[in-house]
Amino acid sequence: MNWLNTEIGFDGWRFDMVLGYAPRFTKIYMDNNKPDFFVGEFFLKFNNKSDGKPDYDQHRNDLVHWVQNVGGVVTTIDFTTKGILGTVVGDTRFDLLKDSNGNPPGMIGLLPQNAVTFIDNHDTYSQ
Numbered sequence: 561m562n563w564l565n566t567e568i569g570f571d572g573w574r575f576d577m578v579l580g581y582a583p584r585f586t587k588i589y590m591d592n593n594k595p596d597f598f599v600g601e602f603f604l605k606f607n608n609k610s611d612g613k614p615d616y617d618q619h620r621n622d623l624v625h626w627v628q629n630v631g632g633v634v635t636t637i638d639f640t641t642k643g644i645l646g647t648v649v650g651d652t653r654f655d656l657l658k659d660s661n662g663n664p665p666g667m668i669g670l671l672p673q674n675a676v677t678f679i680d681n682h683d684t685y686s687q
Contacts, residue, residue, distance in 0.1 A: 561593050572597035575634075579604065583629035590634060598634045599676050602626045603683060606643055614647070616640055616656075616665055623667045627674045638675040641666025642684060 564570040573593065575586050578600040590598055602623055606614035620640040627636055644656050644665050656665055663669035668677070 561589065565593055565595055571595050572599070575600040578602050578626065578636075583626060586630045586634065590631065600626065600630070600634055600636045602636045603639055614643065616644055617659070619643070620665070620667045620670060623675075624670050627671060632674070635674045635676050636667070637678045638667040639678060639684070641668055641675070642678050642680065645679070 561573070572595050573589070575589070575598070578586055579602060586598075586600060604619060604622055606616070606619050609615045620638075623636050623638070623640060627634055641664065647653050648656050659665045659669055661669075664672075667675040
């Protein structure tokens with residue numbers, strides 16, 4: 561990775577499927593490489609609350625905890641916002657555009673500096 565960074569000029573890394581390994585391994589890569597940007601793909605399905613509705617708060621808290629466990633300097637793809645926007649558009653649920661504190665409801669409402677906005681890809685188009 562250092563060769564790609566110093567010789568080829570890569571200035572960022574995307575860590576795929578970070579649920580598949582402990583956050584400490586991502587931290588090791590980050591500590592030993594000095595690119596300008598790191599993003600982890602922490603893709604997690606939504607769990608439902610007792611009322612059967614998706615638990616967006618738990619989902620975004622899981623993203624925040626992963627960022628904190630890696631050391632706080634990594635970013636992650638804000639899959640929570642992606643899920644909420646899908647519901648807002650599909651079910652005309654504009655009330656979901658703010659959390660109970662008036663902030664954006666995804667990870668961007670808790671740690672905007674660590675959230676990468678995301679709309680869709682081949683993994684999530686049917687979600």
